[in-house]
Amino acid sequence: MTEAPSRGFPEAEFAARTDRAQAGMAALGLDGLLLMTEAEVRYFSGFHTLFWQSPTRPWFVFVPSTGKPIAIIPEIGAELMRSTWLDDIRTWSAPCPEDDGLSLLTELLAPLAQAGKSIGVMKGHETALRMPLGDYEKLTERLPGLSIADATGLVRGLRMIKSEREIEKIAHICTVGSRTFAKVPELAHQGQPLEDLFRAFRREGLAQGADDVPYLVGGADQGGYRDVISPPSRRPLAQGDILMLDTGAVWDGYYCDFDRNFAIGSADDKSRRAYDVLWRATEAGIKNARVGVTCQQLFQSMQSVIAQLDDQGGDVGRLGHGLGMQLTEWPSHAAFDQTVIEENMVLTLEPSLSYGDGRIMVHEENIVVRKDGAQLLSERAPQDLPVI
């Protein structure tokens, strides 16, 4: 098992995040941020639990214009929230369909509403409203004086740039992921149902030190796979299959997200050619993922290599994305994304292509962008399609 960094963050990190948020809020004329999604609640409070998998209860953290964030949460989370740096923790006995935190939110926000202030809520791309829409509508009806602006840009700007401690956690889980992939030649064999290989891969990831391997998708088929988001079938691996595994493993609440391709027994020429093109597209990505470059430019640098082969099928919409507390985060390496790459962004490079008969291939590596260029966090895939 790989030596792990220390868990959690010092209080100063949460204070710094809050300071930066409050500076951004002031610039936008916002007197508060109302957050309710797992990553955002954790980002500002340190509240870390798998209990989010239960959809029953809403959770809220409010970042005021000055001072520490305020938690408004179900009583079941009180003990854990008291272990964070927050002081003001308001709880109710949840679930309570008639009043799941609404009275507490109303009490908190009423003075701002009366003063005609604005708060921010995340309403933009890649977000969801993690409270009942009916309750959100009730809240806005109760507080007619309150302006609610979209704070996605503000939070996105903060979360896209990782701290050294965040990078350390992601680097660690990438190392665990790389060591797990290194074992695939031992774990996989002809005649093995793909479902069993998935199970073996997950067990290996845990043995290598992952807290969990929540995301594992892939495919295997003769001369290439056709789908990259399906659960595994019972189909046995066969000579001539191209196998892909793509994993999001987790350590201390931070993800890796990369994949590896393998040929079973032997590799066909078309798949080897596709692999080579994608390997070189990834090289172009690594070279071009630099401070000051836009995501659009990074996309184009990879796309120009892919264009040597791609028949334009299998549209996955982008060639990589941000990575951190979520499996996929802003930005997107896509024609639409003008985000300028900054130091300490953690990114995936994920070129993909289609090469006839509906076959697709995807490659993926994880990097952190430093002053002098991209630093690989995943161990670089071999230059030639490995045969096992």
Place this chain on the structure above:
Amino acid sequence: MTEAPSRGFPEAEFAARTDRAQAGMAALGLDGLLLMTEAEVRYFSGFHTLFWQSPTRPWFVFVPSTGKPIAIIPEIGAELMRSTWLDDIRTWSAPCPEDDGLSLLTELLAPLAQAGKSIGVMKGHETALRMPLGDYEKLTERLPGLSIADATGLVRGLRMIKSEREIEKIAHICTVGSRTFAKVPELAHQGQPLEDLFRAFRREGLAQGADDVPYLVGGADQGGYRDVISPPSRRPLAQGDILMLDTGAVWDGYYCDFDRNFAIGSADDKSRRAYDVLWRATEAGIKNARVGVTCQQLFQSMQSVIAQLDDQGGDVGRLGHGLGMQLTEWPSHAAFDQTVIEENMVLTLEPSLSYGDGRIMVHEENIVVRKDGAQLLSERAPQDLPVI
């Protein structure tokens, strides 16, 4: 490994779900249901993927007043959606912040809006809006003639009653979970950091046949634990600890959700007494979880036993809930829930209590309610607190 039932569902099951939904819609005067959450999309289409862990892209299934559901989804899901029973699959190249499905939704819904019709969206308790709130607001602005009602009650009514095939899947993962818990005395030992036991438990669950063990929480401390939603610490298990593990393991997209308590080396009298009270509260729950009883009555039957000891701390808000495609589903065994228990509901019985100094204890079993009463899906916990 336990013999597994077959995966997936025959088309007839999706057709029956859709028929029932459409009958309910007709009764409510709804001309469509717009669904966007993982469980609902899967319930009506069979679309099953871990890709939901990426928050980037919204997904939509629309149930019209007659005929099969219509999928409006990112192109990356097209191949998998084509393998379901749906015929009408409309895709866009996602992510696309400027138009993530909105044009396709507008085109679909415009005729209903022009005719002043109503559709249902899930806005109620235990739901979330899994699309950007800003996009939802844009959609409603574009379709001013469209009434949008809360369809939570309708979908809840369908999903709470499980089919035999659903029950078979839940029963299977409960068996896998029971066999995993049976190994805990071999997996756990004094001096072992709780984090390592969690990892061993997850590996064992996979070895026993779970597709994954996404949910695992617990606690261990001298004479009792104080929190039931924390991630595991590095604290080593010690003589006199009370250890609790609570897992949601998954097979073919269906969960088990139950826990087990253990004493390490020796059990203190107070913890043994708490265990005994909870074991008897669970017995009361098993006896009273019958067709025609309300969840409130079921709650009271357990609460009256718990009252023998509880000091009213550690408020978890309810004493069990529904179980299926989600770790926690409607209904709630709570004073507020008047839901009448029906045949083929799958439920957890989860009595908990507080017994001084902030110590809490939780018990949990999984049952399916049959004509003649509750049938256990989890192997019943031993009557006395097991010592390992």
